Amino acid sequence: METPSGTQSARPSARRVHRIGFVGLGIMGGPMARNLREAGLELSVYTRTREKAERFAAEHGARAAATPAEAAQGADAFITMVPDAPQVEEVLFGDAGAAAALPEGALVVDMSTISPTSSRAIGERLAPGDFVEAPVSGSKPKAEDGTLTIFGAGERAAFERALPLFEVVGERIVHVGPLGHGQMAKLLTNTMGAVNAAVLAEAVRTAKATGLDEDAFLEVAAGSAGASGMLNLKGRPMFEERFEPALFKLEHMLKDIRHTLDEARALGIELRLPSLAESLYARAAESGHAEEDFAAVYRALD
Numbered sequence: 001m002e003t004p005s006g007t008q009s010a011r012p013s014a015r016r017v018h019r020i021g022f023v024g025l026g027i028m029g030g031p032m033a034r035n036l037r038e039a040g041l042e043l044s045v046y047t048r049t050r051e052k053a054e055r056f057a058a059e060h061g062a063r064a065a066a067t068p069a070e071a072a073q074g075a076d077a078f079i080t081m082v083p084d085a086p087q088v089e090e091v092l093f094g095d096a097g098a099a100a101a102l103p104e105g106a107l108v109v110d111m112s113t114i115s116p117t118s119s120r121a122i123g124e125r126l127a128p129g130d131f132v133e134a135p136v137s138g139s140k141p142k143a144e145d146g147t148l149t150i151f152g153a154g155e156r157a158a159f160e161r162a163l164p165l166f167e168v169v170g171e172r173i174v175h176v177g178p179l180g181h182g183q184m185a186k187l188l189t190n191t192m193g194a195v196n197a198a199v200l201a202e203a204v205r206t207a208k209a210t211g212l213d214e215d216a217f218l219e220v221a222a223g224s225a226g227a228s229g230m231l232n233l234k235g236r237p238m239f240e241e242r243f244e245p246a247l248f249k250l251e252h253m254l255k256d257i258r259h260t261l262d263e264a265r266a267l268g269i270e271l272r273l274p275s276l277a278e279s280l281y282a283r284a285a286e287s288g289h290a291e292e293d294f295a296a297v298y299r300a301l302d
């Protein structure tokens with residue numbers, strides 16, 4: 001674990017919480033749930049597409065639930081990893097929602113990226129101290145390796161109850177502050193990444209139009225003032241215009257930029273570069289690239 005003061009501790013296997021209800025088996029949720037199962041936890045899984053839950057259950061020795069309420073029955077902790085707040089709310093409070101079915105004192109952990117405002121509202125609908133927000137960074141490879149960065153927030157005691165789970169799926173685990181602060185930190189970092197990817201797309205586009213050699217350009221750029229993790233990850237896919245399979249869907253990046261813009265606006269701050277990036281991601285989404293990797297922001301330049 002890493003606290004804001006930087007204290008590290010060893011990575012124990014999950015204990016204290018044994019029975020988990022887990023909802024959302026997508027790009028991130030699938031490998032996270034698998035890691036929890038491999039750490040010895042009992043898992044009851046639900047996702048929108050029934051067959052996916054049944055396939056996961058058969059492959060990993062979990063139970064496939066027919067509803068979120070069924071996944072919640074008998075759970076010590078209930079984890080959501082779905083696209084946005086409307087889906088988290090539906091899973092928790094909709095018809096056959098989990099909240100009413102959870103045993104008293106069970107912990108709810110939302111690991112989706114949603115707006116801080118929505119996260120605080122969800123926390124208010126649950127018993128005090130039973131809700132932790134914990135959006136993540138790291139994309140599919142880190143979800144698979146169990147090395148995600150976790151932006152935890154909420155009451156410290158609730159965060160600590162969730163730690164054994166976080167230590168299975170994450171590596172850099174930080175309690176950022178009260179509810180909303182984990183989401184805000186996550187949104188800001190994703191928005192920085194989104195702006196970076198957009199300017200990278202413009203650079204690659206111009207490099208290609210100039211006729212620059214792909215390997216030579218990527219090599220010198222990696223040792224330049226323009227070097228970045230984003231260049232390492234997305235430079236070549238952009239050069240080669242390969243945006244599938246998605247590691248992080250463009251529609252989710254657009255969602256995150258929009259949440260950041262809304263939150264900043266509520267604080268009286270106009271974010272100029274993210275606003276420009278929003279228009280590029282929106283154009284790429286509108287022209288059919290929403291479910292491709294966010295590197296397809298490159299398509300907005302077509």
Ligand code: NAP
Pocket residue numbers: 023024025026027028029046047048049050052081082083084087090091111112113114136137138139140247248249252253
């Ligand atoms: P994804 O691949 O689109 O997966 C979303 C999952 O949620 C799918 O399994 C989907 O079910 C399920 N779902 C959607 N609506 C649902 C509902 N109403 N009830 C139950 N399940 C529902 O997305 P992802 O990439 O895993 O991202 C999940 C969250 O993590 C998002 O908030 C995203 O912003 C965030 N995130 C993603 C990454 C990344 O690199 N991918 C990194 C950090 C954070 P079906 O597939 O069965 O339809």
